[in-house]
Amino acid sequence: MDCSTDFEASVKSAFGALMAATKAAARLPNDISFHRTLDEDIDARLDRTGQRTLALANTLWTKARSDPSLGEIESTDDIALRTSSGQWEAAPGFRAVVEAVDTLLEKIDVGLDEVLRRPAHRLRAAVGTQSAPMVTSVAAAGGRTTDLKLVHASSVPRPQVAFKDVVDNSVSTPFVWKIREKPNALVPLDYGLPGATVAGTALGAHLASLGIGSHTPRGSGASSPRNDADEPALFDLPHPYAYEIKHQPPPAQLFVEQAPQEPKDWDETPFAFVDTPAQLIEMVEHLEGAAEVAIDLEHHNYRSYHGFTCLVQISSRTRDFVVDALALRSELHQLNRITTDPRVVKVLHGAESDIVWLQRDFGVYVVGMFDTYHASHVLNMGHHSLAHLLKEYCAFDADKKYQLADWRIRPVPAEMLHYARADTHFLLYIYDRMRNEILQRGRELVGQDVGTPGAAHFGRLAGMDVVAAATQPLELTLQRSATTAMNRFVKESYDADHGLGSGGWAALLRKWRHPFSPVQMAVLRALHQWRDTCAREEDESTRYVLPNHMLYALADRMPTEPAALLAACQPTPPLLRLYASDVARLVVQAKTRAEERMAEFRGVIEDVHSEVRPMPPVHTRFNEPMDAADDEGPATDVADVLTPELMSAAAVLMSPGAALFGRLDARPQQESEAMRRAREIRSNLVLTVVVPSAVLTGAEDMEVDAPAAPVAAKRPHAAATAAAPANQPVVLSETYAKYQPEQAPKQPKRQKTSDLDNLPTISLGDISSS
Numbered sequence: 001m002d003c004s005t006d007f008e009a010s011v012k013s014a015f016g017a018l019m020a021a022t023k024a025a026a027r028l029p030n031d032i033s034f035h036r037t038l039d040e041d042i043d044a045r046l047d048r049t050g051q052r053t054l055a056l057a058n059t060l061w062t063k064a065r066s067d068p069s070l071g072e073i074e075s076t077d078d079i080a081l082r083t084s085s086g087q088w089e090a091a092p093g094f095r096a097v098v099e100a101v102d103t104l105l106e107k108i109d110v111g112l113d114e115v116l117r118r119p120a121h122r123l124r125a126a127v128g129t130q131s132a133p134m135v136t137s138v139a140a141a142g143g144r145t146t147d148l149k150l151v152h153a154s155s156v157p158r159p160q161v162a163f164k165d166v167v168d169n170s171v172s173t174p175f176v177w178k179i180r181e182k183p184n185a186l187v188p189l190d191y192g193l194p195g196a197t198v199a200g201t202a203l204g205a206h207l208a209s210l211g212i213g214s215h216t217p218r219g220s221g222a223s224s225p226r227n228d229a230d231e232p233a234l235f236d237l238p239h240p241y242a243y244e245i246k247h248q249p250p251p252a253q254l255f256v257e258q259a260p261q262e263p264k265d266w267d268e269t270p271f272a273f274v275d276t277p278a279q280l281i282e283m284v285e286h287l288e289g290a291a292e293v294a295i296d297l298e299h300h301n302y303r304s305y306h307g308f309t310c311l312v313q314i315s316s317r318t319r320d321f322v323v324d325a326l327a328l329r330s331e332l333h334q335l336n337r338i339t340t341d342p343r344v345v346k347v348l349h350g351a352e353s354d355i356v357w358l359q360r361d362f363g364v365y366v367v368g369m370f371d372t373y374h375a376s377h378v379l380n381m382g383h384h385s386l387a388h389l390l391k392e393y394c395a396f397d398a399d400k401k402y403q404l405a406d407w408r409i410r411p412v413p414a415e416m417l418h419y420a421r422a423d424t425h426f427l428l429y430i431y432d433r434m435r436n437e438i439l440q441r442g443r444e445l446v447g448q449d450v451g452t453p454g455a456a457h458f459g460r461l462a463g464m465d466v467v468a469a470a471t472q473p474l475e476l477t478l479q480r481s482a483t484t485a486m487n488r489f490v491k492e493s494y495d496a497d498h499g500l501g502s503g504g505w506a507a508l509l510r511k512w513r514h515p516f517s518p519v520q521m522a523v524l525r526a527l528h529q530w531r532d533t534c535a536r537e538e539d540e541s542t543r544y545v546l547p548n549h550m551l552y553a554l555a556d557r558m559p560t561e562p563a564a565l566l567a568a569c570q571p572t573p574p575l576l577r578l579y580a581s582d583v584a585r586l587v588v589q590a591k592t593r594a595e596e597r598m599a600e601f602r603g604v605i606e607d608v609h610s611e612v613r614p615m616p617p618v619h620t621r622f623n624e625p626m627d628a629a630d631d632e633g634p635a636t637d638v639a640d641v642l643t644p645e646l647m648s649a650a651a652v653l654m655s656p657g658a659a660l661f662g663r664l665d666a667r668p669q670q671e672s673e674a675m676r677r678a679r680e681i682r683s684n685l686v687l688t689v690v691v692p693s694a695v696l697t698g699a700e701d702m703e704v705d706a707p708a709a710p711v712a713a714k715r716p717h718a719a720a721t722a723a724a725p726a727n728q729p730v731v732l733s734e735t736y737a738k739y740q741p742e743q744a745p746k747q748p749k750r751q752k753t754s755d756l757d758n759l760p761t762i763s764l765g766d767i768s769s770s
C-alpha cells in the first residue's frame with residue numbers, strides 16, 4: 001500500500017498490523033527461552049523476528065538520531081530485557097527509539113502547525129491522541145541510568161484547553177483569587193482589603209471582578225489596611241484565610257496522646273477515583289465528619305508555564321480517594337468546607353508547594369494543618385522525606401520511580417494510581433505516631449533550659465530560655481505548619497535588566513561560569529527573554545521552549561540563519577522550530593546592536609587614552625602578573641580587572657537606559673555576585689567600563705567618578721588591557737583559575753533538576769518535574 005496515494009488506508013493497515021503484533025506479543029509465554037530449547041523451528045522464527053525488530057528499530061533510530069556518530073542498536077537486549085520476575089524492562093536502545101519516534105511526531109506536529117498556521121499546542125490539543133503510557137529510565141550524566149523512572153506518553157492532550165478558568169501567565173496582571181465564598185469564616189472575605197483607596201486602580205478593578213470592590217477597610221486586625229497614596233502593589237492581596245489561620249485554636253484533643261490507629265489494610269480500604277461532581281460531593285460529605293484527613297497533590301509543570309495540579313489524594317481513617325483534579329478543577333473549591341474547618345486536622349507532608357497549588361488552581365485554603373515535614377524537624381530526625389517516614393513508621397517502601405511521572409495521563413495507569421494513593425494512605429498513622437512522640441518529648445523537657453542538648457532545640461526555636469510547657473514542641477510544629485499554610489501564590493516575574501530571580505539569566509550565568517563576550521551576553525539576554533515570553537504565551541515551561549543547554553549553545557554560537565540555529569539545537573524543540581526565523585532575526589538584532597555599542601566603546605576608550613597617555617599596544621592576553629605586593633589599590637593584575645564576572649557586568653551595563661551604579665546601589669540585597677564585584681573595583685575601572693557604559697546606555701550626562709583618571713594614569717598597562725574586551729579576542733578561560741585565587745572554580749552545583757536539564761528535550765517528552 002502506498003501511503004502517498006491512500007493515506008487513510010495505509011494508516012489503517014499499519015494500525016491493524018500493530019494491533020496484531022501487540023496481541024501476539026502479549027500472548028508470548030513467560031518461559032519463552034524454555035520453549036526455544038524444545039523446538040528448533042520456534043527458536044529460528046524467534047531469532048528472525050528479533051532480527052527484524054532490531055532492523056526496524058535501527059531504521060527509525062538511524063534516520064532520526066541527532067548525532068550521526070552514534071552507532072546502531074546492536075542487539076534486541078539493548079531494546080528490552082526480561083527480568084527474572086518476568087517483567088519487561090526498557091534498555092537504552094528503547095529510549096533511543098522512543099526518542100526517535102517522539103522526534104518524528106514532533107516534526108509531524110510542527111509540519112501540521114505550519115500548514116494550519118496555528119500555535120503548536122492548540123493544534124496538539126485538537127488532534128493529539130495520547131499513546132499508551134510507558135516507563136523509561138532516566139539517563140544520568142555519563143550514560144549511567146538512575147533508578148528514577150519516567151512514565152510518559154506521546155502527545156498527551158493539553159488539559160489546560162478544557163479548563164474553565166483561562167490560564168493567564170502575563171506579567172502585567174495580578175493573580176486573581178479563585179475564592180468567591182468563604183466557608184468557616186471568622187471574618188468576611190473582604191476583611192483587610194484596601195477598599196476605597198484602590199478605586200480606579202488595577203487592584204480596584206481586580207477586586208471589583210471578585211464582587212468585593214466597594215468595601216471600606218475595617219479597623220485593625222490580621223492584615224492592616226494600606227494607607228499610602230501609591231497604587232498598592234498588584235501582589236499585595238492578603239491571604240483570605242490569614243485571620244483564621246492565626247486565630248482559630250487547634251482542637252483540644254490534639255494535645256492529648258492517643259493510641260496510634262494502624263492504617264487499614266490496603267486491600268480492605270475502600271478506594272475511589274473521584275472524577276464526577278456527584279462523587280466529589282459524596283467524598284466531601286464523608287470527610288466532613290472526620291477528625292483528621294491526609295492530603296497530597298500531584299502536579300505537572302513541563303507542558304505549562306506555572307504548572308497545574310493533576311491529582312488530589314485524600315485519605316480518611318477508613319477510605320482512600322484520588323481526585324481527578326483536571327476533570328474537577330472548577331468544582332474542587334468545595335474542599336474548602338473541610339480544609340478551612342479547624343475541627344478537621346489536615347495532615348500533609350512538606351506542604352510548601354501543595355498550599356500554593358491548592359489556592360492557585362482551586363481557591364482552596366488550609367486552616368488547621370499538621371505538616372509531618374515540620375514534625376520530623378521538631379523531632380530532630382535525620383531525614384525528612386515522606387519516603388523516609390513511610391519506611392520508619394510503616395516499613396513501606398515508597399516506589400519513587402513515579403515521582404516524575406506525567407500526571408496528566410488519563411486514565412491514570414494502575415501503578416501510578418497505586419503510588420499516588422500510598423502518599424496519603426499511611427499518613428494519618430504517621431501523624432499519630434509523630435504527634436505522640438512530640439508530646440512525649442515535650443513532657444520530658446519541661447523545666448529544662450536551653451543549655452540541655454534536647455531542650456536546646458525547642459527552646460531556641462521557640463525563643464524561650466526554658467521549655468515551659470509540655471505542649472511547646474507541638475505548638476512549634478503547628479506554628480510552623482501555619483506559617484506554611486500562609487503561603488501565597490504569586491506569578492513569576494521577569495527581570496530583563498538584571499536577570500534576577502531563580503529563573504533569571506544571572507542565575508544561569510553563575511551556574512555556567514564560562515565567560516561570554518559582551519556580544520554573546522547580549523544575545524543570551526535577548527534569547528532568554530524570548531524564551532520567557534514564548535513560554536508564557538504558549539503556556540509551556542521555559543525548558544520545553546528552549547532547554548538551558550540549547551540556550552547556552554545559541555548564545556555561544558550566535559547563529560544568524562534559521563538553518564544554523566536549528567542545527568545548534570538537536571533534537572529541535574517544536575516551538576523553536578516554529579519560530580526559528582523570528583529567533584534568528586532576534587540573534588542578528590542583538591548581535592548587531594551589541595557590536596555597534598562595542599565599537600562606540602572602543603572609540604571612547606581610544607579617545608580617553610589618547611588624552612591620558614599615548615595608546616599602548618593592546619594585549620589580548622596578560623601573562624605576567626604585575627607585582628603582587630603592589631598595594632596602591634586593588635587592581636594589581638589584569639585578572640583583577642577583567643574577570644568573567646566583570647565581562648558579564650559590562651554586558652549588563654549595556655542595557656538601554658540603565659542608570660547603572662545608582663540603580664545597583666539602590667538594590668543592595670538583590671545585587672548579584674557579578675555586580676558586587678563590578679562595584680568593588682569600579683573605582684579602578686571608571687575609564688574602561690563606566691565611561692563607555694554611560695555612552696553605551698545613552699546616559700552621557702552621567703557623573704563620572706573623579707579617581708578614574710589618576711588610577712588609569714598610574715596603571716596604564718592594566719587599564720589598556722582592561723580595554724581589550726572592546727577589541728574582542730580576550731582569552732579568559734585558559735587562565736580562569738587564577739582570576740579567583742581564593743576561590744577555585746567549583747563544579748557547578750548539582751541542582752535537583754540537573755538530570756532533567758541535561759536530558760535531550762524530546763526524550764523528556766511530556767514529563768513533569770520541577
Ligand code: AMP
Binds near residue numbers: 296403407423752768
Ligand atoms: P509529592 O509530594 O512527592 O507527591 O510530589 C508532588 C509533586 O511534586 C509531584 O507530582 C511532582 O510534580 C513534584 N515533584 C516531587 N518530587 C520531585 C522531584 N524529585 N523532581 C521534580 N519534581 C518533583
Ligand code: MN
Binds near residue numbers: 296297349354
Ligand atoms: Mn506532596
Ligand code: ZN
Binds near residue numbers: 423
Ligand atoms: Zn504525592
